[in-house]
Amino acid sequence: MEFTDRKRRILHAVVQDYIETAEPVGSRTIARKYVTDLSSATIRNEMADLEEMGYLEQPHSSAGRIPTVLGYRVFVDSLMEKYKLSVMETIRMQEAMSEKANRFDKLIEKASLAIANVTNYATVAISSGKKRNRIKAVQLVPVSEKEAVIIIVTNEGGVKSKKVRLDGFVDSGEAVMLSAELTKALSGRTLGDISLETVVRLKSENEGADELIDKVVSFMSETCGEKDTREVISHGGVNLLKFPEYSDIEKAKEILEVLDNKEQLQSMINLPSAGNKVNIIIGDEKNGIKLKDCSLVLCNYEFNGNEGTIGVIGPTRMDYARVVSALEYLCEGMRPQLGGGTDKLEQREEE
Amino acid sequence: MEFTDRKRRILHAVVQDYIETAEPVGSRTIARKYVTDLSSATIRNEMADLEEMGYLEQPHSSAGRIPTVLGYRVFVDSLMEKYKLSVMETIRMQEAMSEKANRFDKLIEKASLAIANVTNYATVAISSGKKRNRIKAVQLVPVSEKEAVIIIVTNEGGVKSKKVRLDGFVDSGEAVMLSAELTKALSGRTLGDISLETVVRLKSENEGADELIDKVVSFMSETCGEKDTREVISHGGVNLLKFPEYSDIEKAKEILEVLDNKEQLQSMINLPSAGNKVNIIIGDEKNGIKLKDCSLVLCNYEFNGNEGTIGVIGPTRMDYARVVSALEYLCEGMRPQLGGGTDKLEQREEE
């Protein structure tokens, strides 16, 4: 059977209306609101065809039609028109992002929250910082008789620090010396690639500081091992409760449990990383994970050397056009400063 | 009317049974399961008394009794017996806490999650770091031609850092000099109390570094202004969905919205800080906030100089004894190392 233009118009109408109302849409509704040049009877026939072709289905025999997964697919791929964000929406996002974001994970937390608020769906964000940083400087600061702070500054200006307890005493003079030594020896290297010889040499050249050097080295490898810190966060889960598809508490629990579970979230998001384009995953199109009846709109972002993915989760019946626009706006707006002066580029890390 | 010992036994039984079943409990149930030496008729009379005294109420005239807020109050204050944590429960908490917690906020995040998992209620935690820290050292590290990192180390070994952009160039020699100067001038002071004279003097003694000094000072006051960074987090909101009191989606939405809202959470928790003892707030006992039908069990904790509050939110019908024990175990176990060697005490902060 041929997918005529008229069928296309009708499919578009069904999806559109179902997205708005969450009610199965009947032929009469379409004839009145969308395809006014045809009678309900004609539309009825076309809808029967569309059902046969797999784009629509009926919850029960005397109800209207709802889109199938396939129906949504062609809708998002070729039917839906681009949504123009309202001024209000852009402002809300800019405001959310304009506040000083200290750490990178704070920034994406803000982004995630902003998207959740603007779209009124749930969001999930993952930061997969590709930290291939090199050491710029190492500093030791004694803070009490038996404690000192190790500070490592990287290339990009990142700072890692740790307070350690020492058995031996280190005074500030020694600390300064040792800082200089360590900086000289390690500067330019990656956190991971400190060779054993280097360690041995350092120890022999700085007698009595064995303990501290060990601590520094182990701290570095520790930190380095955290490459996949992959923080997963989620916001706006409650937003979903206002949709009728989750008025059943069991359904609600199901999805909220997924949103609460970092592992599941992660496995859900990790699948595709198709460039920087927005990626839409509908219903349970293969990729497993129990996001039945849910859709996922993903977008990769990049900021200041870190990168990650942010996504929106909602009912399959979500307002794809608006979600896509919001995500694009935010992710693209992240590279240039999104509402701040030069300040925006200062990355800052703290307790 | 007198609050006889028999009345006490019956009230205890009602509360206990209601906590378990969530169903109004009738006289027959009590006669069979709890107070077997009395007939249901006698218990009926006693219950009528208890209702008159304000400890019990009836949802409707032909139903069993449920505890009033007052009823819960006397239950938690003088009736309930201490719960002994099962081995399984302690193990689960220890495991959750034993992993290396980098930053302090990560640690309390873990604690919050652990309590949520063990109790199966929702938790909320707030860290109100009482940062009365004094400066120990100031370090400047140039990372590129026009960028440098400012690092401030405090008394307690806390580290704050920020990458700044500079118009003028700073080489590492200058940076070391300036670091020493700044450390000498500022060491021992609180982040907030740098006087104008000090700034002026520093600038005159270090010509050409005006810009950097300004940045350092403004960073300090910025950081200082963050005294109330008061990070609020919450976990286990979904847990609540399994309780029948939230099987109505509207009720569920109500509480989950509160849990999602940092401001509301904060105002809810901030009320009492009665020492280090566990504090139970039932229903909407004055203190406002829409936690009607909910109870809140709060406990203050302290770790490594930081302090905060962690709390459990659940239906008024929650298993107070178990929650109290879990919280006490966790909060008290926080000062001594809770499942780790000396390592546990090392505080570490990073990107």
Add this chain to the structure above:
DNA sequence: TATTAGCACTCGCTTCATTTGAGTGCTAAT
């Protein structure tokens, strides 16, 4: 030949009345 009007039919909801049963309060007996 494509479209449309018309009509019988389906089936999920809502409404309303009835039944059921757990639980109470009261009274009279122990």
Add this chain to the structure above:
DNA sequence: ATTAGCACTCAAATGAAGCGAGTGCTAATA
């Protein structure tokens, strides 16, 4: 003082009737 017994109450479960949105099919129309 306690208890057995009984009439009464009321929420919740059950089920029948009617409604109405929507369909599929057929016959008339352009």
